[in-house]
Amino acid sequence: MPKPTKGPRLGGGPAHERLLLANLAAALFTHRSIKTTETKAKRLRPLAERLITFAKRGDLHARRRVLSVIGDREVVHVLFTEIAPLVADREGGYTRITKVGNRKGDNAPMAVIELVLEPVTPKVKSSKKSAVAAPAAEPVADEPAEAPAEGETAADQAAAEEAAVASEQADEVVAEENAEK
Incomplete structure (x- = not known):
């Protein structure tokens, strides 16, 4: 007390x-x-x-x-x-x-x-090791991997893929919240 x-x-x-x-x-x-x-x-x-x-x-x-x-x-x-x-x-x-x-x-x-009744969203831990390891751990899609564009490194491409995955997860969270309403 x-x-x-x-x-x-x-x-x-x-x-x-x-x-x-x-x-x-x-x-x-x-x-x-x-x-x-x-x-x-x-x-x-x-x-x-x-x-x-x-x-x-x-x-x-x-x-x-x-x-x-x-x-x-x-x-x-x-x-x-x-x-x-x-x-x-x-x-x-x-x-x-x-x-x-x-x-x-x-x-x-x-x-x-x-x-505060909103659901808690766990924080995404972003570090250089997890950013590089995350795309490698994902299952390989049917489409062949694209070669990096001129001046673009593999790390840049991995960061772009991670951003795409994060935006998809955010869209799913928004869709779930709208479904609950």
């Missing part, structure tokens, strides 16, 4: 802050995105991420610990059945805070805190 902050609490005493953050977390899990002050969003982030980590575990003890914080069974059910499977591959960073300017009435800095 994170260390409690020293100094003034959000809206009053520590009990009121705990309830306020629990209500903000419940609203975040229900609506997937909420608009609040920057300070509240920054204080909400560690709590929400910890609750999502419990939801990813998915066992009874984790459910009861989340229920002790939030208190609303419907919100806990949504967290465990809908949100946790969407972030199962993500190792952290389940929330995103975006500053949106100041509130009209009291000029308080506002922010939108939202859940």
